[in-house]
Amino acid sequence: MTSTCSRTRTRASVLFWPLPPVFVLVPAALILVLTLADTWSQLSWRALDWVYLSAEVGTRARLPVVVAAGAAALVGARFTRPGLVFAQRWQPRVERDVPWRHCAVVTGWCLTAYLVGLFPLTLAVAAYGAGVPDLTAIAGALTGFAALTLFGYLCGVTLRGPLAVPVAVGLVFLLASLPLVSDAWSALSLQPPVSPSLGTRESTAVGPYRIGFFLLLAVALAWTVAALLRTPRRFSAGYGLAVAAVAVAVVLPHLRPFPLLAHAGNGTEVCSERAGVRYCVHEGHRDELTTIADLATPVFAAYGLADAAPDEVRDLSLAESDGEIVRKSRKGTLWVGVPPGWEPEQEVPSPAAEWLVPDVFRCGSGGVASLAADAPPEARRAAVLADLRAWLITRAHEDGPVDDGVFAGAAPERVREWIRRNPERLSTCDVNPGELPWRT
Amino acid sequence: MSSRVETDEPMRVTAEDLNFGYRRGRRVLDGLSWTVDPGVTGLLGPNGSGKTTLLSLLVTLLPVRGGRLLVGDHDLATAGGREGARRALGFVPQHFSLAGELTVADTVAYAAWAHGLSRRECGAAALRALELVDLADLARHRTRTLSGGQRQRVGIAAALAHDPGVLVLDEPTAGLDPGQRLRVREVVARLGRDRTVLVSTHLIEDVAHLCSRIGVLAGGRIEFHGTFPQLEAMIEDTSAGSAYGSGFERAYDRLITRIGERA
Numbered sequence: 031m032t033s034t035c036s037r038t039r040t041r042a043s044v045l046f047w048p049l050p051p052v053f054v055l056v057p058a059a060l061i062l063v064l065t066l067a068d069t070w071s072q073l074s075w076r077a078l079d080w081v082y083l084s085a086e087v088g089t090r091a092r093l094p095v096v097v098a099a100g101a102a103a104l105v106g107a108r109f110t111r112p113g114l115v116f117a118q119r120w121q122p123r124v125e126r127d128v129p130w131r132h133c134a135v136v137t138g139w140c141l142t143a144y145l146v147g148l149f150p151l152t153l154a155v156a157a158y159g160a161g162v163p164d165l166t167a168i169a170g171a172l173t174g175f176a177a178l179t180l181f182g183y184l185c186g187v188t189l190r191g192p193l194a195v196p197v198a199v200g201l202v203f204l205l206a207s208l209p210l211v212s213d214a215w216s217a218l219s220l221q222p223p224v225s226p227s228l229g230t231r232e233s234t235a236v237g238p239y240r241i242g243f244f245l246l247l248a249v250a251l252a253w254t255v256a257a258l259l260r261t262p263r264r265f266s267a268g269y270g271l272a273v274a275a276v277a278v279a280v281v282l283p284h285l286r287p288f289p290l291l292a293h294a295g296n297g298t299e300v301c302s303e304r305a306g307v308r309y310c311v312h313e314g315h316r317d318e319l320t321t322i323a324d325l326a327t328p329v330f331a332a333y334g335l336a337d338a339a340p341d342e343v344r345d346l347s348l349a350e351s352d353g354e355i356v357r358k359s360r361k362g363t364l365w366v367g368v369p370p371g372w373e374p375e376q377e378v379p380s381p382a383a384e385w386l387v388p389d390v391f392r393c394g395s396g397g398v399a400s401l402a403a404d405a406p407p408e409a410r411r412a413a414v415l416a417d418l419r420a421w422l423i424t425r426a427h428e429d430g431p432v433d434d435g436v437f438a439g440a441a442p443e444r445v446r447e448w449i450r451r452n453p454e455r456l457s458t459c460d461v462n463p464g465e466l467p468w469r470t
Numbered sequence: 471m472s473s474r475v476e477t478d479e480p481m482r483v484t485a486e487d488l489n490f491g492y493r494r495g496r497r498v499l500d501g502l503s504w505t506v507d508p509g510v511t512g513l514l515g516p517n518g519s520g521k522t523t524l525l526s527l528l529v530t531l532l533p534v535r536g537g538r539l540l541v542g543d544h545d546l547a548t549a550g551g552r553e554g555a556r557r558a559l560g561f562v563p564q565h566f567s568l569a570g571e572l573t574v575a576d577t578v579a580y581a582a583w584a585h586g587l588s589r590r591e592c593g594a595a596a597l598r599a600l601e602l603v604d605l606a607d608l609a610r611h612r613t614r615t616l617s618g619g620q621r622q623r624v625g626i627a628a629a630l631a632h633d634p635g636v637l638v639l640d641e642p643t644a645g646l647d648p649g650q651r652l653r654v655r656e657v658v659a660r661l662g663r664d665r666t667v668l669v670s671t672h673l674i675e676d677v678a679h680l681c682s683r684i685g686v687l688a689g690g691r692i693e694f695h696g697t698f699p700q701l702e703a704m705i706e707d708t709s710a711g712s713a714y715g716s717g718f719e720r721a722y723d724r725l726i727t728r729i730g731e732r733a
Contacts, residue, residue, distance in 0.1 A: 116581040
């Protein structure tokens with residue numbers, strides 16, 4: 031009976047060996063819950079794509095990796111104290127195999143829990159199937175997750191007391207948050223400050239640099255742990271070299287910051303035409319094409335002047351360069367972003383109206399728009415443009431008059447007729463609220 | 471566990487002209503030469519005589535700088551020798567701790583793995599070691615529930631699980647009540663039948679019941695090496711009495727001190 035128990039137990043505990051299961055199951059469960067909670071709202075998002083998900087593997091790891099580092103610190107502090115009967119410095123495996131196994135078990139469980147937590151989002155992305163996964167970004171995130179977990183373990187081995195966990199948690203949270211302070215840290219952390227999506231990608235240098243940095247960091251950390259557990263403690267020249275290499279790798283991006291995002295420039299377009307306007311989206315956004323046209327067409331129609339509408343409404347994911355965006359804008363292309371989680375009801379009518387109506391800054395009021403009786407004339411004229419934009423935006427959803435602003439109560443046909451007669455005055459911001467026909 | 475005895479020669483521990491001194495300190499070991507044969511050997515000595523230093527050298531915690539120290543054929547002055555000796559040695563320090571959340575079996579299996587056994591071997595090795603120290607029935611208990619004597623036996627089992635040729639025990643019965651002390655002594659005596667066991671202790675009862683040979687360390691050297699009756703005879707010469715008891719303890723202390731002074 032004893033041997034049967036022993037065999038059963040050995041088989042079951044291989045996944046945790048040599049740690050008590052609670053030391054890995056609790057953080058793994060916490061990571062799973064955190065990841066699910068963090069991504070749950072995204073499951074219903076529109077326009078999800080693999081490029082975005084690839085970047086999210088790093089972005090969403092910011093809290094899970096803190097938990098993993100805390101768990102590793104606890105294991106390091108609890109199970110490498112020299113007083114323990116199985117952590118004696120003369121035991122042959124204490125220097126390398128033991129920390130390696132500890133880290134493998136903690137990282138394996140935490141990383142698996144994290145990836146399982148990302149699974150529903152992955153399924154949601156797969157349902158759209160747009161784009162292709164960015165393996166470099168994913169590899170960088172996973173390498174970073176492992177390296178920062180190892181950093182937590184080092185905190186445990188170094189401090190070996192109750193302080194180890196809060197110190198590891200605080201430091202790793204800081205390291206994972208550095209890109210939010212400065213873009214220069216993006217190549218040295220898990221997440222870019224802005225997640226790329228379909229049509230864009232991380233710049234060529236950032237991804238491989240991040241992988242290289244985290245590999246280097248992991249080597250230096252492993253070396254440090256081994257040196258701390260070695261008897262007698264010894265820090266070799268190779269160790270010094272690894273630490274110096276990490277320091278150089280940290281400094282380099284600050285001396286010469288990497289460009290973070292680049293246009294992928296590999297999209298195939300899918301187009302349709304509605305009321306003389308051509309609508310084109312990235313093939314991965316095929317499902318959004320009709321929606322965009324449905325929401326933009328009434329805005330252009332409400333304005334009434336066919337010449338004022340753009341020749342083409344184009345998905346930003348199709349842009350091959352920043353120069354192309356500027357060039358085509360000048361030649362009659364309205365660019366519309368279709369990022370994951372976008373809300374077309376908000377994000378299509380607005381740029382369409384902005385395309386038609388000049389910016390209020392043209393009125394010379396410093397951007398101030400006001401209908402107050404004592405407001406400067408420039409501000410009152412700016413209010414006409416601002417309210418015209420707002421009125422045009424409502425056309426995407428309504429046919430009738432609006433309730434407030436200078437266009438309150440105006441029949442759409444009447445507004446359209448007025449616009450038809452005053453295009454020049456609108457473009458030069460030369461319309462006073464008082465002269466609008468429905469207000470007199 | 472017994473297979474090692476059937477196939478291998480028991481290991482000896484040999485020190486030849488062993489010297490050691492800490493930085494800026496006096497020389498702690500000064501030309502120490504000694505051979506520890508299979509069986510249970512006691513290491514005695516007054517406080518500050520270098521017992522702890524000798525044990526630290528033996529378990530490779532301190533580097534051998536002068537002279538030779540061999541565990542079997544493993545020369546502790548070389549990296550390879552130290553590596554081999556670590557696998558051949560089991561050591562129970564005077565003060566050690568257990569992780570309370572682990573079971574007795576897991577603790578011993580973990581120690582066996584840390585000593586170099588493969589993960590597959592560890593479970594069976596732990597059970598064998600626990601049987602040797604009469605703790606097999608507590609294998610599933612958490613270590614936090616154990617008494618002092620049971621903890622000490624877990625420590626011995628942890629040092630035994632990889633089946634070392636040489637077992638080193640530092641004050642194995644210190645702090646135990648008489649019943650527990652007796653139990654630990656029985657275990658150690660049994661272990662000495664098929665391996666080399668070196669026991670550092672200051673308890674004369676341990677020496678009397680356990681050790682077939684005794685070495686007294688004083689002034690950085692082994693000043694006495696012999697059997698307990700020979701040590702007893704020396705004590706009788708000091709007119710302390712023939713049977714050990716409270717008078718014997720005092721005589722023993724005087725003898726150890728005198729050997730120290732002579733050195």
